[in-house]
Amino acid sequence: xxxxxxxxxxxxxxxxxLGAALLAAGLAPGALAQDAGxxxxxxxxxxEAAFPGIDAxxxxxxxxxxxxxxxxxxxxxxxxxVFEEIRTRAASTIxxxxxxxxxxxWENGEKLAQSGYGMRFSDYPPRxxxxxxxxxxxxxxxxxxxxxTLGPSLMGYGKLYDFxxxxxxxxxxxxxxxxxxxxxxxxxxxxxxxxxxIDQIKDIVALLMDPASPVNQ
Amino acid sequence: MHKLMTLAxxxxxxxxxxxxxxxxxxxxxxxxxTQRGLERFRQMLRxxxxxxxxxxxxxxxxxxxxxxxGPSNATLEDCDLGLGPGVVDGAFAxxxxxxxxxxxxxxxxxxxxxxxxxxxxxxxxxxxxxxxxSGGQPVKDVGAIATWIANRSEGEAFAPAxxxxxxxQAVAMGEALFNRRSGPFxxxxxxxxxxxxxxxxxxxxxxxxxxxxxxxxxxxxxxxxVSSTHVMTMQHRMYDCYWQMRMxxxxxxxxxxxxxxxxxVDKAAGGDxxxxxxxx
Numbered sequence: 198x199x200x201x202x203x204x205x206x207x208x209x210x211x212x213x214x215l216g217a218a219l220l221a222a223g224l225a226p227g228a229l230a231q232d233a234g235x236x237x238x239x240x241x242x243x244x245e246a247a248f249p250g251i252d253a254x255x256x257x258x259x260x261x262x263x264x265x266x267x268x269x270x271x272x273x274x275x276x277x278x279v280f281e282e283i284r285t286r287a288a289s290t291i292x293x294x295x296x297x298x299x300x301x302x303w304e305n306g307e308k309l310a311q312s313g314y315g316m317r318f319s320d321y322p323p324r325x326x327x328x329x330x331x332x333x334x335x336x337x338x339x340x341x342x343x344x345x346t347l348g349p350s351l352m353g354y355g356k357l358y359d360f361x362x363x364x365x366x367x368x369x370x371x372x373x374x375x376x377x378x379x380x381x382x383x384x385x386x387x388x389x390x391x392x393x394x395i396d397q398i399k400d401i402v403a404l405l406m407d408p409a410s411p412v413n414q
Numbered sequence: 415m416h417k418l419m420t421l422a423x424x425x426x427x428x429x430x431x432x433x434x435x436x437x438x439x440x441x442x443x444x445x446x447x448t449q450r451g452l453e454r455f456r457q458m459l460r461x462x463x464x465x466x467x468x469x470x471x472x473x474x475x476x477x478x479x480x481x482x483x484g485p486s487n488a489t490l491e492d493c494d495l496g497l498g499p500g501v502v503d504g505a506f507a508x509x510x511x512x513x514x515x516x517x518x519x520x521x522x523x524x525x526x527x528x529x530x531x532x533x534x535x536x537x538x539x540x541x542x543x544x545x546x547x548s549g550g551q552p553v554k555d556v557g558a559i560a561t562w563i564a565n566r567s568e569g570e571a572f573a574p575a576x577x578x579x580x581x582x583q584a585v586a587m588g589e590a591l592f593n594r595r596s597g598p599f600x601x602x603x604x605x606x607x608x609x610x611x612x613x614x615x616x617x618x619x620x621x622x623x624x625x626x627x628x629x630x631x632x633x634x635x636x637x638x639x640v641s642s643t644h645v646m647t648m649q650h651r652m653y654d655c656y657w658q659m660r661m662x663x664x665x666x667x668x669x670x671x672x673x674x675x676x677x678x679v680d681k682a683a684g685g686d687x688x689x690x691x692x693x694x
Contacts, residue, residue, distance in 0.1 A: 234587070234589060234590050235583070235586055235587050235590055240594065243587060243591070243668075243669050248662040248665065251662045255662045258598060258660065259597075259662075261594070261596040265595045265596055265600055269602075272593070316660040317660055318662060332615060334614070345612070345613045345615050347605070347606065347612050347614065385598070385599040390599070390600070392598055
């Protein structure tokens with residue numbers, strides 16, 4: 198049952214209870230347009246008008262995909278059936294390396310974890326490869342003291358899981374699409390959204406799971 | 415007198431920052447230097463509030479307000495910021511608000527743009543193509559004027575006139591936008607600003623949906639930004655956060671930008687206007 202899993206962020210009981218009441222009444226939150234804010238179509242129109250003159254590739258960023266639409270609709274706390282739907286959909290997006298090897302070079306993984314470069318409008322045309330920016334949200338190595346706290350500390354991550362094959366696979370999947378382990382996770386979908394390549398993800402998995410990586414010292 | 419002192423101090427501060435910022439490579443070093451610089455800056459401000467370099471831009475804004483310009487060769491002195499034509503004192507503390515003449519809710523910058531168009535005949539569509547300064551460049555004209563107008567409400571409590579229907583709709587739209595995830599990183603504003611005490615790298619992230627935290631930070635905008643050595647306005651802040659979200663360039667004065675600012679100021683209501691502030 199997903200109720201045991203830590204939710205992306207906590208909300209007040211009042212808000213949860215209101216959501217439950219709306220659901221029980223067969224209404225999605227937001228259905229009470231007059232009282233509960235603008236309709237989906239109104240929000241979409243305002244977003245579209247806020248970013249004029251963009252091409253199709255950029256325009257695609259304005260529209261949440263089905264998973265994000267569901268996470269938005271339920272304030273990142275989807276009910277059980279939607280939770281399972283998101284998880285199943287996320288699992289179906291994962292592409293594994295052809296040779297089945299899930300770990301690359303932790304040295305390169307560390308570089309990718311440091312780099313926040315990529316996909317901002319000032320990053321075009323690309324001057325180097327996109328990074329994973331893991332340090333923006335996670336502590337990883339003891340050497341790097343400039344780390345964010347939006348995600349849990351990953352220091353000693355591989356050691357914590359005895360470097361098991363299962364844990365290596367779970368780490369690969371977490372980076373590829375974090376909604377498999379936790380639907381409506383706040384973490385970006387680095388593989389599924391084509392932010393990082395399979396080889397880059399392998400390098401980052403090595404950073405987490407290679408016994409020689411500074412993460413595990 | 416004050417202006418001269420400000421100039422001298424700003425000059426020496428800018429020199430100190432240039433030195434400390436140029437040397438180290440990007441990353442933790444620069445961040446540390448910025449933090450140290452910020453502390454020094456705050457110390458000097460405590461000793462002499464006039465050493466805030468943003469006050470130079472406020473002076474420029476005051477001058478721009480009263481200088482005939484544009485195809486109509488008119489000043490902005492008849493601009494109605496919500497309290498009647500030409501009334502500047504206290505006007506910022508009640509923005510954003512609904513404007514009958516424009517038929518929409520406006521924040522201070524959007525209102526200045528509107529007055530530049532209506533009174534001075536400027537082509538605002540042209541202005542908003544590149545409305546924000548690059549790092550090291552001074553804030554542009556609308557930002558300078560906004561800095562002056564905001565400063566003329568300093569010490570007053572934020573009391574945005576948002577309790578009419580249009581205001582409530584703007585706030586509700588802002589809330590929806592604040593929580594709306596999209597783009598290749600699946601970010602919403604709430605990803606970074608919906609909890610207390612969080613950080614991206616070493617940068618502290620205010621919990622902006624929490625009135626207690628919003629009241630402290632929102633009233634400091636427009637603010638002098640130490641890391642980019644210029645004044646940054648709230649419209650620029652929104653643009654920059656969308657940049658971090660891997661979204662396209664937010665149009666200055668768009669309904670979305672005004673709605674987000676309305677949401678933030680609504681949360682900050684009751685807090686004091688303390689503009690221009692100082693930010694990292």
